[in-house]
Amino acid sequence: MPSINVGAPVGALVDWLTANLGALFHFISTVMLALLDAVLIVLTAPSPYVVIAIFVVLALLERKWGFGLFTLIAFLLIEAMGLWIEAMQTLAVVVVATVFAVAIGIPVGIWAARSRKVSSVVRPILDFMQTLPVFVYLIPAVFFFGIGVVPGVISTLVFAIPPAVRLTELGIRNVDKEVVEAAIAFGAKPRQMLREVQLPLAMPSIMAGVNQTLMLALSMVVIAGLVGAGGLGAVVVRGISTLDVGAGFEGGIAVVFLAIYLDRLTSALARPRRRRPKARTQAPAPATTTETDQPALASS
Amino acid sequence: MTTQVRSVQPDVAAGASAVEAAIKATALTKIYGPRGGSESRHRGWRRAKDSGADTKPKAAADDVTFSVAPGEFFMIMGLSGSGKSTVLRMLNRLIEPSSGELLIDGRNVATMPDGELRELRNRKINMVFQHFALFPHRTVRENASYALHVRNESAAKRDERADWALQTVGLGDWGDSLPGELSGGMRQRVGLARALASEADILLMDEPFSALDPLIRRDMQDLLMELQRDLNRTVVFVTHDLNEAMRMGDRIMIMRDGKVVQLGTAQEILNSPADDYVTEFISDVDRSRVLTAGTIMQEPLVTATERDDPQDVLRRLSNVEGVGAYVLDDEGHIAGITRADLLAAGVGRQRATVGQLVTNEFKTVGADAPLSDICTLVGRNSVPLAVTDTDGRLVGVVPRATLLNALATPHPRKDDGNA
Numbered sequence A: 001m002p003s004i005n006v007g008a009p010v011g012a013l014v015d016w017l018t019a020n021l022g023a024l025f026h027f028i029s030t031v032m033l034a035l036l037d038a039v040l041i042v043l044t045a046p047s048p049y050v051v052i053a054i055f056v057v058l059a060l061l062e063r064k065w066g067f068g069l070f071t072l073i074a075f076l077l078i079e080a081m082g083l084w085i086e087a088m089q090t091l092a093v094v095v096v097a098t099v100f101a102v103a104i105g106i107p108v109g110i111w112a113a114r115s116r117k118v119s120s121v122v123r124p125i126l127d128f129m130q131t132l133p134v135f136v137y138l139i140p141a142v143f144f145f146g147i148g149v150v151p152g153v154i155s156t157l158v159f160a161i162p163p164a165v166r167l168t169e170l171g172i173r174n175v176d177k178e179v180v181e182a183a184i185a186f187g188a189k190p191r192q193m194l195r196e197v198q199l200p201l202a203m204p205s206i207m208a209g210v211n212q213t214l215m216l217a218l219s220m221v222v223i224a225g226l227v228g229a230g231g232l233g234a235v236v237v238r239g240i241s242t243l244d245v246g247a248g249f250e251g252g253i254a255v256v257f258l259a260i261y262l263d264r265l266t267s268a269l270a271r272p273r274r275r276r277p278k279a280r281t282q283a284p285a286p287a288t289t290t291e292t293d294q295p296a297l298a299s300s
Numbered sequence B: 001m002t003t004q005v006r007s008v009q010p011d012v013a014a015g016a017s018a019v020e021a022a023i024k025a026t027a028l029t030k031i032y033g034p035r036g037g038s039e040s041r042h043r044g045w046r047r048a049k050d051s052g053a054d055t056k057p058k059a060a061a062d063d064v065t066f067s068v069a070p071g072e073f074f075m076i077m078g079l080s081g082s083g084k085s086t087v088l089r090m091l092n093r094l095i096e097p098s099s100g101e102l103l104i105d106g107r108n109v110a111t112m113p114d115g116e117l118r119e120l121r122n123r124k125i126n127m128v129f130q131h132f133a134l135f136p137h138r139t140v141r142e143n144a145s146y147a148l149h150v151r152n153e154s155a156a157k158r159d160e161r162a163d164w165a166l167q168t169v170g171l172g173d174w175g176d177s178l179p180g181e182l183s184g185g186m187r188q189r190v191g192l193a194r195a196l197a198s199e200a201d202i203l204l205m206d207e208p209f210s211a212l213d214p215l216i217r218r219d220m221q222d223l224l225m226e227l228q229r230d231l232n233r234t235v236v237f238v239t240h241d242l243n244e245a246m247r248m249g250d251r252i253m254i255m256r257d258g259k260v261v262q263l264g265t266a267q268e269i270l271n272s273p274a275d276d277y278v279t280e281f282i283s284d285v286d287r288s289r290v291l292t293a294g295t296i297m298q299e300p301l302v303t304a305t306e307r308d309d310p311q312d313v314l315r316r317l318s319n320v321e322g323v324g325a326y327v328l329d330d331e332g333h334i335a336g337i338t339r340a341d342l343l344a345a346g347v348g349r350q351r352a353t354v355g356q357l358v359t360n361e362f363k364t365v366g367a368d369a370p371l372s373d374i375c376t377l378v379g380r381n382s383v384p385l386a387v388t389d390t391d392g393r394l395v396g397v398v399p400r401a402t403l404l405n406a407l408a409t410p411h412p413r414k415d416d417g418n419a
């Protein structure tokens, strides 16, 4: 049995990439840092209590009092544990990573939904991204982008993009075939059909993908802490490496609070919205009565 | 007793020979390729084993030729998997034909570029779906005006057309609702309104009523027939229910395994089924509801005018062993009937005319009355049941023997052969 060295060429490739595409990596790094900083400033510039109030208000939009109360207590506790800045750093990483994952994942998902060929190419790549042990690409990411928050975001991306792609593709493919046919049968262009029929009807599934992306991104923060991404991950890593169980637990519980908050907030998006169309149903109702009275006004 | 008047079009029976056909399909064929269809993908495993048996792919539609006249109500029927939907969807190229020619209003659809095809779908040929296929996130009005939305009409025009269409299907007050808030029957009305609002004059319907309750289905059939008569759309209607096909269709195309087995009017099919498959089909047709007085009526053997000589009429009656005859005025309206005994009594009298020897012991029906409605009227009087046109003129009669013959299944011919 001849031994085949798979690792060597990959290593060579990484070397080559570092040597030749350094400028590109530097550019990506700069853009990402700027974005992270921007988000972090927004989150940390106001007093923590103002930010907590905003979080609670967002939670209350769900009309669940318990969720609002949980939000209040959880974030006050994070602040009381002295982990506010770290928690906001983590939130910034998660938000930026999710935005990128969604910005890449949804278009790829749409593309895959419209072409079997693309789908059959994309699928194994996604499997690869999801199952490859994190450290395998965390290390090259450090080579490319240096120690710090950027490789953390990049490896988070690798992990978090697949659900966005998969659930977008699934959502579009699951749109009732007859409804799609109806749009075509009335002369809609493919692009118009995508925008007006497929995407709106796939939205619950796409939003479930966004939710999953967020959760996976959050689950990566501790690991990202290992490569210097800061935030709660760093707190946990520090706690573990100094055998300070208490500190590690504090970091861990803060991550869990963030996770529960983000999950509850976004999983509502994944449910088909009943409220919005209802509101629209009621709004034009008075117009109908005037219409029957004075048809001329209806057109204005 | 007024039954719905069916639009009887003289050109229809002759197919498209007289008028230019609205749809003319020649040798349309669809073969799902070995790698083209999604089906082969799913079947890949099971197929692999017995692939030697059928290497030749089966045609979903095989050499289908027909034409539909403007304003015709054309039925495609057959069992599940016989290729009905495939044929229907080739008409607006939701399914690309593998070969064959398709002309719509004389324009070649098969080779039409995409833009023109979209225009054709938008303005000329619309579709109603089995499971309604409404856009659940759009209001009923927005659904109804979808074709106009696609062609970028102004909001005012859109709403006006949509409201007209919704009014037409009896949903005038529901424009602001969402489809999810409507019952099945109402949803299909929206589906119909969506196709009406665009003013396309060809309507493709794929089993549009098969998902509805029998009673609602009946309502929808009536509605559709009424609309088709008023708006004079050309309808191509897929169904697997022969009763539905015969009730509504001007002509019926029966398909089996992608091939056309028989194409003709309900009467032609009932009277001379092309093969055992069709015979099987029509065996459970309720002939008394499908056949109408107009389709089985016969020329009256003897008629008289009011000025006729009783003796003369009596002689003509006895020639055919009749006992009574209709007496008509100059315009052909029925003035009454006369009977052999009345005539005989009049023969002796001076200057008697038939006009003095009439009674009104007769019944009339319209040509569109189904046989189920006339059964009780036939055979009661000395004259056969009269069939009249809308102005009350006599157009034919239904003798009792004719009625019984029509209600019997078409097996007698076989029996004749055996006897």
Ligand SMILES: Nc1ncnc2c1ncn2[C@@H]1O[C@H](COP(=O)(O)OP(=O)(O)OP(=O)(O)O)[C@@H](O)[C@H]1O
Binding pocket: B032, B037, B038, B039, B040, B059, B060, B078, B079, B080, B081, B082, B083, B084, B085, B086, B087, B240
């Ligand atoms: N996408 C496809 N790929 C391969 N074969 C197909 C595909 N769609 C339909 N067929 C085959 O074509 C044949 C005709 O199908 P079609 O849908 O036209 O039948 P139908 O008469 O409309 O049946 P039903 O009453 O069940 O709707 C069937 O044998 C079906 O298996």
Ligand SMILES: [Mg+2]
Binding pocket: B084, B085, B086, B206
């Ligand atoms: Mg079908």
